[in-house]
Amino acid sequence: MLGPLDLALAPGERVALVGPSGAGKTLTARLACLPPPADLRLEGTVAVDGRTGLLAQESATALDPGSTVGRQLGLVARTRTADRGAARRAVVAVLDELGLDPAVARRHPTVLSGGQRQRVALALALLAEPDLLVADEPTSALDPVTAAEVVAALRRALDARRAALLLVTHDPGVAAVLCDRVVRLADGRAHQGTGTAAPDPRTAARTVPLAPGEPVLTWAGVTRTWRAPGGPDGRRGRGTTVGVRDVSLEVRAGEHVAVLGASGAGKSTLVRLAAARDRPEVGSVQVAPGTGRAPALQSVPQDAGGSLTPWRTVRQLLVEALRVGHPDDPDHEDVRLVELLSVVNLGHDLLDRRPGTLSGGQRQRVAIARALAAAPRVLLGDEMLSALDAPTRGAVAEALRAHADAAGTTLVVCTHDLDVAARLADRVVVLADGRVVDDGPIALLATDGAGSAALRALREASGRRTGALR
Ligand SMILES: Nc1ncnc2c1ncn2[C@@H]1O[C@H](COP(=O)(O)OP(=O)(O)O)[C@@H](O)[C@H]1O
Numbered sequence: 001m002l003g004p005l006d007l008a009l010a011p012g013e014r015v016a017l018v019g020p021s022g023a024g025k026t027l028t029a030r031l032a033c034l035p036p037p038a039d040l041r042l043e044g045t046v047a048v049d050g051r052t053g054l055l056a057q058e059s060a061t062a063l064d065p066g067s068t069v070g071r072q073l074g075l076v077a078r079t080r081t082a083d084r085g086a087a088r089r090a091v092v093a094v095l096d097e098l099g100l101d102p103a104v105a106r107r108h109p110t111v112l113s114g115g116q117r118q119r120v121a122l123a124l125a126l127l128a129e130p131d132l133l134v135a136d137e138p139t140s141a142l143d144p145v146t147a148a149e150v151v152a153a154l155r156r157a158l159d160a161r162r163a164a165l166l167l168v169t170h171d172p173g174v175a176a177v178l179c180d181r182v183v184r185l186a187d188g189r190a191h192q193g194t195g196t197a198a199p200d201p202r203t204a205a206r207t208v209p210l211a212p213g214e215p216v217l218t219w220a221g222v223t224r225t226w227r228a229p230g231g232p233d234g235r236r237g238r239g240t241t242v243g244v245r246d247v248s249l250e251v252r253a254g255e256h257v258a259v260l261g262a263s264g265a266g267k268s269t270l271v272r273l274a275a276a277r278d279r280p281e282v283g284s285v286q287v288a289p290g291t292g293r294a295p296a297l298q299s300v301p302q303d304a305g306g307s308l309t310p311w312r313t314v315r316q317l318l319v320e321a322l323r324v325g326h327p328d329d330p331d332h333e334d335v336r337l338v339e340l341l342s343v344v345n346l347g348h349d350l351l352d353r354r355p356g357t358l359s360g361g362q363r364q365r366v367a368i369a370r371a372l373a374a375a376p377r378v379l380l381g382d383e384m385l386s387a388l389d390a391p392t393r394g395a396v397a398e399a400l401r402a403h404a405d406a407a408g409t410t411l412v413v414c415t416h417d418l419d420v421a422a423r424l425a426d427r428v429v430v431l432a433d434g435r436v437v438d439d440g441p442i443a444l445l446a447t448d449g450a451g452s453a454a455l456r457a458l459r460e461a462s463g464r465r466t467g468a469l470r
């Protein structure tokens with residue numbers, strides 16, 4: 001039971017619809033752009049003068065997994081122009097506007113991060129050139145740093161257009177950044193207001209810091225496999241690829257874990273499951289909640305530097321994340337910036353540069369600093385130092401460990417590099433063919449002949465490369 005409800009948006013106006021869950025926010029907002037559900041009795045009218053677009057919480061997961069991003073965007077662009085060249089240019093322009101690498105167009109949605117997928121969904125909505133964009137909890141499924149990135153992209157996109165916005169959100173911070181006006185839905189009625197409520201960091205949920213030894217990240221009996229694609233006769237390719245099989249691991253507050261394994265052993269699968277970029281078929285993954293607004297977990301893939309928004313300066317990129325991790329402490333921003341850059345072996349002369357003017361290795365290190373800035377409970381790296389030259393890699397690994405100890409961050413780092421593992425971790429887990437074959441203190445690495453065949457093979461390969469391990 002909802003209403004009677006009167007709500008009007010002027011062209012270009014941005015209105016946030018807030019209120020307790022169950023108040024009817026989603027229904028109200030979606031009536032503006034979708035036909036009413038079949039079982040809804042609706043009195044009165046909803047009229048929109050122009051086109052509408054929808055960006056929903058689940059938009060990122062609703063992209064077609066079987067088709068490239070470029071194809072999906074192209075289809076929408078061609079609804080606005082018959083000229084293929086113009087459609088292609090519109091796709092390139094919107095990707096650029098939203099800070100997405102042009103290469104994203106050639107990829108399938110499944111290999112993108114949650115934040116990239118949600119920006120692709122936003123690109124789809126924008127290509128339809130809506131006069132009204134309905135955004136229903138557009139960032140609720142994202143971690144706070146990624147959410148801030150999507151909100152910033154949405155804000156810039158709206159500033160560059162005349163589109164109006166009807167935003168459903170439970171986050172007053174998101175409403176404050178995006179909207180001119182807040183309408184509160186409660187008791188089935190709309191309570192109109194003006195101005196927006198600024199986020200109050202003091203009311204943000206606080207969780208007590210964990211005591212050393214408490215679990216921060218747990219994989220419990222996790223299995224993820226893929227059926228090899230079958231041929232048209234349905235008989236070929238009946239094999240199964242194993243990502244991880246029956247993995248149980250508990251990472252506790254205060255420890256730093258190196259996950260080692262040859263290529264294909266399942267390291268990246270394990271990371272994707274923990275970062276909620278994939279789901280296990282069997283078992284579950286648990287992450288202890290973050291502190292305050294800070295995220296529970298930040299993950300840094302090997303190419304994290306490539307997904308930094310190109311036109312923001314290093315300072316802007318880091319400050320954005322710092323405000324998530326340390327919302328109450330603006331006075332120490334400069335000190336923190338310099339400290340974070342020194343952890344990744346960069347000077348503060350880089351602060352006013354943009355990612356495009358940095359080398360790949362510098363960009364990657366900025367991405368690591370940005371993940372640390374958000375003060376996550378767990379930093380999960382997937383070959384995150386692999387692209388750096390060996391001396392830098394060693395220095396960053398050691399500084400990272402010192403920083404993590406001081407900040408109370410737990411490091412979980414997947415690598416095939418024993419030297420990185422030895423400098424950064426105090427516990428080593430070895431994977432082979434998707435299973436845990438070793439789990440012990442880091443000294444295991446340097447004990448000749450100890451451990452599984454997989455670890456011995458890694459040790460031999462590393463010995464051949466570097467002479468000897470420290
Ligand atoms: N999306 C996917 N579809 C099919 N197989 C996959 C997928 N992702 C990973 N795999 C397979 O799972 C196994 C483990 O891969 P991965 O986790 O990437 O290993 P690592 O990171 O240790 O190199 C490999 O055999 C890989 O081919």
Ligand SMILES: [Mg+2]
Pocket residue numbers: 267268269382383
């Ligand atoms: Mg990998």
